[in-house]
Amino acid sequence: MELTDTFKKVKDASKTLATISDEKRKEILLAVADSIESNIPQLIASNALDLARMDKGDPMYDRLQLNAKRLQDIAADMRHVSTLPSPLGRILKEKILDNGLHLRRISVPFGVIGMIYEARPNVTFDVFSLCFKSGNSCILKGGKDADESNKAAIKVIHEVLKKFNINTDIVELLPATHEATAEMLTAVGYIDLCIPRGSKRLINFVRDTAKIPVIETGAGVVHCYFDKSGDSEIAKDIIHNAKCRRCSVCNALDTLIINSSRLNDLSKICSKLAESKVIIHADEKAFNALKGHYPDSLLKQITQDIWDTEWLSMQMGIKTVDSIDEAIQHIAEYGSGHSESIISEDIDAQHKFQTLVDAACVYVNVPTSFTDGSQFGLGAEIGISTQKLGARGPMALEEITTYKWLIEGHGQIRS
Known part of the structure; x- marks a missing residue:
């Protein structure tokens, strides 16, 4: 040619x-x-x-x-x-x-x-x-x-x-x-x-x-961190929107990272995901917290490292951490520099996340689904540069x- x-x-x-x-x-x-x-x-x-x-x-x-x-x-x-x-x-x-x-x-x-x-x-x-x-x-x-x-x-x-x-x-x-x-x-x-x-x-x-x-x-390997001070009510909608609005696009959520102190809220946070039939790949702690509270057919315990997966489908991972520092480290290791979000009511935690997370778009208490030229008031976009x-x-x-x-x-x- x-x-x-x-x-x-x-x-x-x-x-x-x-x-x-x-x-x-x-x-x-x-x-x-x-x-x-x-x-x-x-x-x-x-x-x-x-x-x-x-x-x-x-x-x-x-x-x-x-x-x-x-x-x-x-x-x-x-x-x-x-x-x-x-x-x-x-x-x-x-x-x-x-x-x-x-x-x-x-x-x-x-x-x-x-x-x-x-x-x-x-x-x-x-x-x-x-x-x-x-x-x-x-x-x-x-x-x-x-x-x-x-x-x-x-x-x-x-x-x-x-x-x-x-x-x-x-x-x-x-x-x-x-x-x-x-x-x-x-x-x-x-x-x-x-x-x-x-x-x-x-x-x-x-x-x-x-x-x-x-x-x-x-490519977008996208995370949302639910902090120990996070509001579980808004988290339910934020996480669902980030994952399910259009699961095949690059700003869709791939991994929910949850602070271990809030595992009791995980079933509430994931309730709308169950309605949308999202398959969850959870680590051991998250799996045990969801067992009996999330459809068995949609809940899988992780047996291998899947954290660098861009799912582009109605699937996602859940990772449990003990601190915001551990969450930020996980994002640094597996993130693609696209879009990352934190759900937190702690201003210091918000600022730390915004400062230390290395991504093109960093969100506080809103879903990553907003990463879009039109949503930013730029008109159509030619792409998301990472x-x-x-x-x-x-x-x-x-x-x-x-x-x-x-x-x-x-x-x-x-x-």
Whole structure:
């Protein structure tokens, strides 16, 4: 497979984006949002072809599925992105030197952003909206599981771009093959930034293989620590929401860590989980506390180390600790730097957790399900970065721009 010509076209098209005003970008994004809604039957039909090839028991099934409500939400997110202030041309720093040189650091697009993702057809629309708003072209590489859905989404986008006489090369969907992935990751000089979004296996492969810059959006091994001062009433709802709202997404709860002094409250905390038929893998102390108070068919005692598991299904672990320090140490050893939460009424414990837990998003008395660009008021997100160099946490418009220096003078020379 030879994709160099495709990469070159996208690179060339990216240079045309600078001539499009922010008002025109808004108009086009609103038109795409309208087209998504008017094409809901066709998009669902294409998605059904992908769903038919996947086992309903596969954790990826929920991520893959599109329905009218989800497509309306995607359109709503795109409309919201269209109304956000432009991230381009912002003066990030400005000064006049003693020699009269005028320095400005301004925000600019990366150029071409490559996105590799799995069974998440919503990403096709989200990435386009964010890249278009921020003046970036995008090269999309979806997984084969969502190929029909992604093709239908790109068709909707391209049809709108054509109506506005915009070069459709600003957004390109690559074939859903391993060969296309390999070429994309070595497209030096064409792709300015690559963002993988998916499983730990995918992210590790991209990081280890790419010859182009990568921002790592890590898998989410997510914890919630129930402190000795925690409110069991709010914990019941927080833990249920974190686990069950959408169990297949990266901000879903994987391990509940409970202070041993509160084991008597564990059955109450887990009562809503039982209603949702969540399978619990508990250590010995937690298992004994739940035995007889949680359905036997859903309760399993841990026989091996499962603490680094990102479940992506209606399963979770429960770990018992004797102190907040032990909880923080457990998170340091097994966490992925994504999202972590504490349920506590002790201000000192809250502050300690916030200070010492190393993650992109750290919560107090709320579920990790809020880790989302839209929930943070950023519009749609392009991913959740778990690295520390550059963007961290939900990545939206500002996070997919870079900057350059503008220097103005009148004949100054350096001695």
